[in-house]
Amino acid sequence: MHFVEVILPLSLAKTFTYSVSEAEHNYIQKGMRVAVPFGKSKIYTALVIEIHENKPSLYEAREIHQILDEKPIVNEIQIAHWQWIASYYMCAIGDVYRGAMPSALLLESETIISQKQDGFVDESLLSDDEFLIYQALQQQSSLKVQDIVNILNKKNIFPVIQKLMDKNILVLQEEMLETYTPKLIRYVKLHAKYETNEGLGELLEVLKNANKQKEIVLSYFQLSASEKKPITVKKLIESAKSTSTIVKALIDKEIFEEYYIQTDRVHFSGKTKEEQLQLSSAQQSTLEEIKQSFVQKDVCLLHGVTSSGKTEIYIKLIEQYIKEEKQILYLLPEIALTTQLVGRLRDYFGNKVAVFHSKYSNNERVEVWKQVLEQSPKAQIVIGARSALFLPFSNLGLVVVDEEHEQTFKQVDPSPRYHARDASIVLANIHQAKVVLGSATPSIETYFNAQSGKYGLVEITKRYGNVKMPEIELVDLKDKYFRKKMSGHFSDTLIEEIANALSLGEQVILFQNRRGYSPIIECLTCGHVPQCPQCDVSLTFHKHKNQLRCHYCGYSMAKPTNCHACTSVHLTTKGFGTEQIQQELIELFPNAKIGRMDQDTTRGKFGFEKIIDSFKNREVEILVGTQMLAKGLDFDNVSLVGIMNADNMLYHPDFRAFERSYQMMTQVSGRSGRSEKQGKVIIQTYNPEHNTIQQVVHNNYIGMYKEQLYERQIYKYPPYFKLIKLTLKHRDFDKLKEGSMWLYQVMQQNFTIPVLGPEEPPISRIRNEYIRTIMVKIPTNQSLQGTKKTIQKILNSFDLVSQYRAIKVSVNVDFY
Ligand code: ADP
Ligand code: ZN
Ligand code: ZN
Numbered sequence: 001m002h003f004v005e006v007i008l009p010l011s012l013a014k015t016f017t018y019s020v021s022e023a024e025h026n027y028i029q030k031g032m033r034v035a036v037p038f039g040k041s042k043i044y045t046a047l048v049i050e051i052h053e054n055k056p057s058l059y060e061a062r063e064i065h066q067i068l069d070e071k072p073i074v075n076e077i078q079i080a081h082w083q084w085i086a087s088y089y090m091c092a093i094g095d096v097y098r099g100a101m102p103s104a105l106l107l108e109s110e111t112i113i114s115q116k117q118d119g120f121v122d123e124s125l126l127s128d129d130e131f132l133i134y135q136a137l138q139q140q141s142s143l144k145v146q147d148i149v150n151i152l153n154k155k156n157i158f159p160v161i162q163k164l165m166d167k168n169i170l171v172l173q174e175e176m177l178e179t180y181t182p183k184l185i186r187y188v189k190l191h192a193k194y195e196t197n198e199g200l201g202e203l204l205e206v207l208k209n210a211n212k213q214k215e216i217v218l219s220y221f222q223l224s225a226s227e228k229k230p231i232t233v234k235k236l237i238e239s240a241k242s243t244s245t246i247v248k249a250l251i252d253k254e255i256f257e258e259y260y261i262q263t264d265r266v267h268f269s270g271k272t273k274e275e276q277l278q279l280s281s282a283q284q285s286t287l288e289e290i291k292q293s294f295v296q297k298d299v300c301l302l303h304g305v306t307s308s309g310k311t312e313i314y315i316k317l318i319e320q321y322i323k324e325e326k327q328i329l330y331l332l333p334e335i336a337l338t339t340q341l342v343g344r345l346r347d348y349f350g351n352k353v354a355v356f357h358s359k360y361s362n363n364e365r366v367e368v369w370k371q372v373l374e375q376s377p378k379a380q381i382v383i384g385a386r387s388a389l390f391l392p393f394s395n396l397g398l399v400v401v402d403e404e405h406e407q408t409f410k411q412v413d414p415s416p417r418y419h420a421r422d423a424s425i426v427l428a429n430i431h432q433a434k435v436v437l438g439s440a441t442p443s444i445e446t447y448f449n450a451q452s453g454k455y456g457l458v459e460i461t462k463r464y465g466n467v468k469m470p471e472i473e474l475v476d477l478k479d480k481y482f483r484k485k486m487s488g489h490f491s492d493t494l495i496e497e498i499a500n501a502l503s504l505g506e507q508v509i510l511f512q513n514r515r516g517y518s519p520i521i522e523c524l525t526c527g528h529v530p531q532c533p534q535c536d537v538s539l540t541f542h543k544h545k546n547q548l549r550c551h552y553c554g555y556s557m558a559k560p561t562n563c564h565a566c567t568s569v570h571l572t573t574k575g576f577g578t579e580q581i582q583q584e585l586i587e588l589f590p591n592a593k594i595g596r597m598d599q600d601t602t603r604g605k606f607g608f609e610k611i612i613d614s615f616k617n618r619e620v621e622i623l624v625g626t627q628m629l630a631k632g633l634d635f636d637n638v639s640l641v642g643i644m645n646a647d648n649m650l651y652h653p654d655f656r657a658f659e660r661s662y663q664m665m666t667q668v669s670g671r672s673g674r675s676e677k678q679g680k681v682i683i684q685t686y687n688p689e690h691n692t693i694q695q696v697v698h699n700n701y702i703g704m705y706k707e708q709l710y711e712r713q714i715y716k717y718p719p720y721f722k723l724i725k726l727t728l729k730h731r732d733f734d735k736l737k738e739g740s741m742w743l744y745q746v747m748q749q750n751f752t753i754p755v756l757g758p759e760e761p762p763i764s765r766i767r768n769e770y771i772r773t774i775m776v777k778i779p780t781n782q783s784l785q786g787t788k789k790t791i792q793k794i795l796n797s798f799d800l801v802s803q804y805r806a807i808k809v810s811v812n813v814d815f816y
Pocket of ligand 1: 277278279280283304305306307308309310311312464634
């Protein structure tokens with residue numbers, strides 16, 4: 001008898017044993033997927049991690065349905081890494097497997113599939129089985145995989161479905177929900193052959209008898225001379241008072257070339273930058289120091305001020321690993337940042353750059369997965385958000401974690417709740433690869449690790465091209481309000497500086513922290529504020545849709561015309577979100593072009609890119625936005641950054657509030673003055689003397705670090721203590737209260753280390769579930785592994801108490 005040990009894509013910590021036939025045994029390898037029955041009637045895609053002869057003692061092993069791969073698609077390094085994640089972050093290996101793989105590779109009987117909307121299907125190319133499925137989907141818009149099992153009357157159907165997905169005929173239902181279709185902007189440029197002087201003469205000759213076309217070409221020259229930026233077809237037609245037919249004629253004649261704003265899927269033309277990248281001497285010595293540090297240490301922190309040219313240093317470093325034929329993983333905190341970066345990296349590495357993140361379609365993700373698996377040169381460098389670290393690397397040489405301080409590297413939900421920076425360091429270790437962590441404002445934990453010698457530390461304190469750090473001016477809001485110098489949320493100082501920047505043709509960024517400042521509706525008669533019926537929060541007012549919405553569960557309603565509590569019609573809006581800032585700006589600067597970047601305006605696959613591009617192309621003069629603005633964007637024409645209100649970041653009840661405020665303000669400020677001219681930053685605050693604000697003004701990272709480190713030690717927080725946070729949820733308030741008390745008390749009795757709680761969090765009910773949290777603080781001199789074991793034991797016994805079984809408990813190790 002032959003058996004395989006498999007991981008199921010379910011929240012189960014155990015692996016399961018299935019039996020395989022002699023023939024299957026001869027074929028099967030670790031890392032292949034198999035379709036297996038589970039429970040009464042479910043089918044799942046499981047992963048083989050062991051082949052053995054040990055009959056399970058507790059249950060009768062069932063047979064697998066079918067082997068799904070010809071070659072392993074997951075390697076042993078990955079499996080080892082996933083096991084580490086499961087153990088360190090206290091989650092099921094099944095959760096890691098499920099989170100790691102593109103869902104198209106994890107078909108199961110409950111998966112819902114649909115026909116792709118736009119594709120043309122040549123029915124004659126379909127096999128009989130394929131045709132049956134295709135036909136069934138003409139009758140119904142979607143099918144469960146289980147339905148297909150019934151239609152074809154056989155169990156082994158995953159490969160057929162997979163084929164139809166590869167052929168782009170089927171898609172998973174989850175993708176269908178992403179209905180957004182990107183609108184790309186069309187640009188034109190003159191064909192390269194006409195760029196020279198002789199070319200120009202030739203061009204005029206060609207157009208001698210085509211007046212309309214000539215007009216448009218002349219307009220093109222005028223525009224490109226005056227604007228010095230890419231020219232959209234729309235603009236060209238407007239300024240020449242022409243039509244798109246004429247533009248098309250010129251494209252057909254190969255006088256113009258059309259192109260679309262580069263997205264990260266656009267294929268690179270194949271030409272790498274001719275002039276080699278020249279590092280400044282500061283960059284060059286930094287690069288040498290990093291290499292030097294790699295001799296002794298595997299991880300190096302690159303602490304470089306904003307705009308010091310860290311990306312170029314990474315590029316040079318990557319070059320070395322490319323030569324050694326190693327794979328490179330480049331992690332970014334925000335997928336939206338990939339477009340800019342991919343453009344920059346493709347300039348140097350051509351088609352060696354692949355991108356992987358969750359906004360990609362399944363087919364695209366599967367494609368990158370396979371390229372990495374085969375060590376294809378097309379994916380030698382992979383840029384991605386955190387999930388890219390699950391790809392099947394077999395020969396990783398270097399990991400770059402850019403903006404390592406960003407909290408988005410930590411996955412919150414669902415499990416696995418891993419930190420991509422930390423998990424990638426472990427991954428690199430298995431590969432014996434090197435890691436460079438980059439930031440202008442490193443996290444306290446990372447800087448601590450560098451100070452204590454665990455990581456190498458390399459600093460670069462000058463901006464590239466000797467651009468000066470921006471000048472930061474504080475505006476005291478108390479004083480401004482007292483002296484009536486405020487218009488809405490704008491001080492006279494800020495208004496003046498904006499006007500000044502605009503008059504010089506420079507751009508402005510205004511930053512409004514998202515937290516707690518969403519606008520709400522309040523009744524002036526009775527003070528009632530509409531609440532979400534399912535969550536413990538006020539509904540947020542969205543002006544342009546005239547809607548109230550819950551940011552936690554998505555509940556929405558039309559804005560009421562009268563108060564639901566007292567029927568009064570006197571309602572007012574309170575709070576000050578980005579939308580309100582934008583409104584005020586429109587009144588203050590009626591002629592300025594104003595853009596907004598927040599969660600609302602950046603939905604969809606290219607939402608963020610569109611806003612960034614229009615700002616880069618100077619179609620937008622003032623950009624108002626939330627935290628998204630703080631993340632490593634590079635604009636060369638921004639001379640002013642305004643922080644609307646520094647205080648709402650500072651006074652957030654979180655031990656990282658001051659660290660984050662420092663990071664956010666410094667990062668946003670760093671968007672100002674990235675070319676020759678010194679930029680300016682205005683920070684509006686009620687507390688100009690606050691230590692953190694003073695540290696921002698004086699660019700005093702070390703001061704911030706020391707102060708925060710001191711506090712962390714006193715109040716028992718990282719890096720001196722590891723945090724494990726337990727979150728309990730249940731619909732019944734009393735049961736939850738009892739259950740969390742039980743859990744807390746058992747922990748108290750078992751530990752001498754601090755256990756805090758059970759606490760009602762500020763938002764104590766979401767989607768009708770009440771929430772309580774318990775925090776465990778583990779000093780670094782105590783065994784983390786041992787403590788986790790005890791916690792797990794306690795959780796197991798909690799699970800055995802019948803009245804608490806329905807309470808959901810989630811564990812967050814290294815709570816961020
Ligand atoms: P950081 O990531 O440190 O904030 P960037 O890498 O974005 O800084 O660099 C800031 C700007 O300086 C970018 O526009 C970049 O293209 C430019 N730059 C940096 N180093 C060089 C170099 N060696 N040659 C040319 N341009 C450079
Ligand atoms: Zn009322
Ligand atoms: Zn809600």
